[in-house]
């Protein structure tokens with residue numbers, strides 16, 4: 001059976017067990033990875049951050065500790081179950097809010113955020129949708145703000161260690177396999193972004209890519 005084209009929209013049942021499943025699949029490393037990625041974002045007190053496809057809100061709980069009470073975090077997602085888990089997880093933080101919003105549709109934000117973050121979401125969209133998501137991030141950022149993409153790095157699936165290849169083809173979608181060959185920097189450049197920096201994880205198979213909205217865009 002050929003894999004689904006996209007698996008990024010997660011049903012309620014799968015969403016309920018999402019954190020546990022990811023923890024199992026990553027041998028307990030998923031939460032740690034998210035925490036380290038957030039550390040690498042250089043978040044400062046008072047900053048505002050938009051999280052596209054915020055899932056169960058883990059990232060947002062890590063980020064809010066960095067922005068402190070003077071900053072704000074807005075998480076966008078389309079899954080009721082994910083939104084409900086995220087709201088519950090971050091209930092102690094009044095400056096973290098979650099909204100139901102399709103991120104490939106126009107976002108209601110213009111030059112409002114210091115940072116936009118998207119983690120393990122972008123690979124699940126068709127290229128035309130990726131362009132719209134990137135455009136939405138660009139519009140939402142203040143000039144000089146940064147866009148962070150935590151996702152698969154470019155690599156040759158055929159050449160990686162068999163168990164990882166097996167897990168990838170078993171669990172991931174067709175679009176994720178295509179993402180491994182995609183020149184995402186070129187796509188970001190085409191939407192106005194510049195200055196790339198990257199941090200690699202899991203032997204270079206995962207990447208936190210940072211790019212900046214120029215001040216004179």
Ligand SMILES: C[S@@+](CC[C@H](N)C(=O)[O-])C[C@H]1O[C@@H](n2cnc3c(N)ncnc32)[C@H](O)[C@@H]1O
Pocket residue numbers: 008009010052053054055056058059076077078079082101102103104118119120121
């Ligand atoms: C693989 S999960 C990643 C969750 C989280 N970012 C993380 O790193 O743990 C993908 C998330 O994207 C959300 N999602 C899928 N399609 C979406 C869309 N079109 N608009 C907004 N969110 C979407 C899903 O509901 C899910 O919460």
